[in-house]
Amino acid sequence: MQHGTIRMQTLVAALFLGGWLSGLRAAPGPVAIEPHSTQVGKYEKLELTLKPQRSYDNPFDPCEVAIDLMVECPSGRSLVLPAFFGQDYERRDLPGDGKAVAWCYPVGRGTWKARFAPAETGTFAIRARLRDREGQSLSQAIRVECIPSQSRGYLRVGRKDPRFLEFTEGDPFFAVGQNLAFIGESQYVNVPKTEAIFAELTRNGANFVRIWTCCEDWAIAIEARKSAWTRSWNRQSPIVPLPDGEGRCVVIKGVDGTSIEVSPSHRVALRPDTSYTLRGRFKTEGATGLQVRVGDHRWQAPAEAGTWDTFEKEFTTGANEYWLGRTTIALSGDGTAWLAELSLKESADGAELLWEAEVNRPVRGFYIPLDCFMLDQIVQAAERSDIYLMLCVLTRDLYMNSLSDASSAEYDQAIADAKNFLRHAVARWGYSTSVGMWEYFNEIDPGKPTDRFYGELGRYLDEIDIYRHLRTTSTWHPSARDCRLTALDVAQSHHYLRPGQDDFKDEVGAILDKAAFLREHAPQKPALLGEFGLATDKWGLSDHMKQDVEGIHFRNALWASAFSGPSGTAMFWWWELLDQQNAYHHYRPLAAYMEDISFAGLTATTATASDARLRVLGYQGSDRAYLWLSSRDAAWWNVVVAGQRPQEVAAATLEVEGLAPGVYAVQWWDTRQGVCIETQHIQCERSRLSVPVPALRSDVACKIVRP
DSSP: OHHHHHHHHHHHHHHHHHHHTTTOOOOOOOOEEEESOSEEETTSOEEEEEEOSSOOSOTTOTTTEEEEEEEEOTTSOEEEEEOEEEEEEEEEEEEETTEEEEEEEEEEEEEEEEEEOOSSOEEEEEEEEEEETTEEEEOOOEEEEEEOOSOOOOEEEOSSOTTSEEETTSOEEOBOEEEOOOOSTTSSOOHHHHHHHHHHHHHTTOOEEEEESBOGGGSOBSSOOOOSSOBTTBOOOOEEEOTTSSSEEEEEEESTTOEEEEOOSSOOBOOTTOEEEEEEEEEEESOOEEEEEETTEEEEEEOOTTSEEEEEEEEEOOTTOOBOOOEEEEEESSEEEEEEEEEEESSTTSOOSOGGGOTTOOSTTOOOHHHHHHHHHHHHHHHHHTOEEEEEOSOHHHHGGGGSOTTSHHHHHHHHHHHHHHHHHHHHHTTOTTEEEEEOOSSBOTTSOOHHHHHHHHHHHHHHOTTOOEEEOOBSSOOHHHHHOTTOSSEEEEEEEOTTSTTTTOHHHHHHHHHHHHHHHOTTSOEEEEEEEEBOTTSOBOHHHHHOTTOHHHHHHHHHHHTSSOSBOOOBSOHHHHHHTTGGGGHHHHHHHHTTOOOTTOEEOOOEESSTTEEEEEEEOSSEEEEEEEEGGGOHIIIIISOOOOOOBOSOEEEEESOOSEEEEEEEEETTTTEEEEEEEEEEBTTEEEEEOOOBSSEEEEEEEOO
């Protein structure tokens, strides 16, 4: 039964993609290769257009067609890098609903491209290799010169200390950032807003953002059930089996005037003063036809009962008409109508604009063209802003049920589909140094037997991802198994402060507990708190966060996570409220403190304070210590909810053991301004340094270094 299901999915995919790409067929032949430039900087993007002389029913399936770059490096190394098929778009930002909206209009019918970022300088020889069921062919070789650049390369596990991150060129990287998971026109954050937030994060010293490309139909999702007929949260669908054949269609049933709305999750962009043709096939029983409406355009489509009819109507947009208006299809007379193959195109050779109306589109294995383009734009914006991304790539609910039995055919198919997805992702976005890591899933069931899945995907990425991006995943409660799994480079956990939990009122204590879990189970790999924040019992946005207009819990959690073991700050989830509260300034002081230091090679501090109200967190070595001191009285609950002003801590002493004898410069840092406010020079004797602590009410940081 499972094998039959897989064969049917393959058939449906071929039917849909064959229709989507119909008219593109040509005689078989070699592939041509055209670089957009013959010179490129080290680690920077070289884009190439590839032109095969034939087309394919499913260009996303490497079993049908695979185009790769064959690269000969100046050092003599040989590389193989996948290419991808994608749709180009023209983008304009238009005003709408109080914010800029990205109008994205397809250009052409899709092209093959490759994106390559060289990791060494010198002259590269590059060919394109095309493989299909008839054999393979090679393009002519081109030569490209790579010159030095300012890029530091890709994020890596630290070579000196695997608990932390660094760049290919060796510079340390400490992740300071947050989530910006849901990006879409129905969301608070769309693509233009993302670009603005990236710029604001950079201005305030943040450098890391977690983004989902797996949101289903409420935001970006490369693989998803996006449909013009239903939504993921409303499964009352008009989609039914064809009444007289294989495949599916849409049904309308009822009295005269009963209608359904064609409502894609993406607004459909149109050009002003342009002619379009709406087509469809339909069959009726009882009803005499259809009433079709597109914005202000209306017409009747009469039918002959019991047979399939076709309607085709041309209309012209107005001078300021940039979007498809409300589109409905209604019954003429009482009865039933079945609707199939609804299509909207600018011309006979234009791209399909109503692809969400196609009910036979496969879910896994079709990479939504507009969402891919949106991610192109986001990655490019990250590059401009020097932001590094954790891309959560696989849509959990499309895969999770298939991962229950590691010996099943369903499990095998999930691995095959995920490999195909990753091939496209590596080919399209893998070039970018701003892609910091692939996150396989957001919060998958930790009880699923996913070891084999991650292992096989990891080995596949070792073959195709020449940039060796880091890999991680997340589960819906902490998974010690995944933290330890060698196929995952970065350990990750999520946590929210919720009423009734022991740590609800103490954000610093919660961070310490979760950091300890990560370091217990991932002592020798980078680790991140990928989601964090205040929440209700049901995981919603807490009203307490709205009360905390000064961002006390947010700021405390940033500093606590930086000094307690993870490889970056806790990544807050409630990005909309952070933006509305303009909370980005809280990143700047920590980023300034971290600018010229690294925790690599240091151990968790054993320093203590003479006043029991102070917690001391941080790292130290034989000749330095980086510490954060915080008052327990300054926890968010005490200040925001209880309304208690923290008492001043005065005349406290900091005791640091294990330092080599000598004179140390002790810099005290204001954690709100991100500046050094006082420098002391203190003699360390017998490996013990005693330092007077400035009076404080909430927190202070220090750097202790032997010159």
